[in-house]
Amino acid sequence: MASQRFSVDLDKPLASQVGHLGEAYDEWVHQPIVSKEGPRFFQSNFLEFLTLTVWWAVPVIWLPVVAWCISMSVRMGCSLPAIVSLAALGAFIWTFIEYCLHRFVFHMKTKSYWGNTAHYLIHGYHHKHPMDHLRLVFPPGLTAIMCYPLWNLAKVLATPAAAPALFGGGLLGYVVYDLTHYYLHHANPTTAVTKHLKKSHLNHHFRIQDKGFGVTSSLWDIVFGTLPTKKALKREQD
Template sequence: MMVVQNFVVDLNKALVFQVGHLGEAYEEWVHQPIVSKEGPRFFENEILEFLTRTVWWAIPVIWLPVVCWFIYKSIRMGLSCPHLALLVVLGIFVWTLLEYSLHRFLFHIKTKTYWGNTLHYLLHGCHHKHPMDGLRLVFPPAATAILLMPFWNLVKLMATTSTAPALFGGGLLGYVMYDCTHYYLHHGQPRTEVPRNLKKYHLNHHFRIQDKGFGITSSLWDKVFGTLPPKMDAKSM
């Protein structure tokens, strides 16, 4: 148990409807990580609890066929291979900016109200409190499916009928790469320099400076927007 401003957070009970009571103390509490591979219980309800847990390999199994289907749609509409490849790469690139922006401005939004704290804990706070919880490192597919609809509609507004599917497929592929990379950075044991530095970079965000280093798949946008952690230059990335 932990006592915060006269409120007791019982780590042995479902946490979601407790953390809101922390008020302004929530920000400090949620950024004091508990390093354990066993994640906490979120809900008393078994169905809700089940929906919060996702094995990492479900992400490529579920979404890579969807990526292929969207890309195939553009092929059927006569898109050339070079044009197709360019759009997929562009989609991945756009995703990296979205990944950075969501992590920095939404996932790390400061909250202090009951429902603000509760929603933040569900969205990202739980990951900072229990960073090694292997079943809550990737985004639940049901939630992803809901969010994909407005993004797909937005892409259709911005691109042509033939280019929109390839662009969206590239963005979705970027998401799959991101979620798998995120899991690997927490539980993988990289043996080569690039992934080893990326793992160090991300764990630095969790355990050292949590308001810097928002990139997951790369530090590109942290460099662009000036959110690189102190004493970490381009050479160390």
């Protein structure tokens, strides 16, 4: 097949190439290249700039939004215990959203030109170049788009006064998720919890890529049966 004969040139922008891989895309994208510097996505310098995000942009941009949301609930009369509970609930809901996004969107199966291209830009590049330090966290524009349905979900689940704090908690959960993700790729954890999270996430990248979708927690992997078993990990290692 023509798609199987296509060869990606890593020295040229990849966004216009990966779609041509067709059915061979899934195998190609899950053969990681471990280097801190990643490839170019677009010929356009402006589009390329939009794909690059330093890790510290996440707390700098979004923590003020979290604070503003919580202050809205304060101004509308929510008590401190209620705000703490709502923010905690929002962060918990985020862990479920994180799992679902990673499992069903970021790891969707595709073989069409536009499907391959979209998947590569959303998450495939991260599996191909997992140590690319400028493409480990969500670009602000993508996060802003994601916030729109999440804000509407918060309005459905809570009262007008409670919705901002619930949304703020969810957004805080996202910030923790993205910073944790960066930390797991580029830091040397020193605690038992962070060591476990790093081991689990690196197993997902380099050993069993269709399991272990949780980044900040393995809770939903346990609930939905996607936690890699020790037997499976040993078999993969062998």
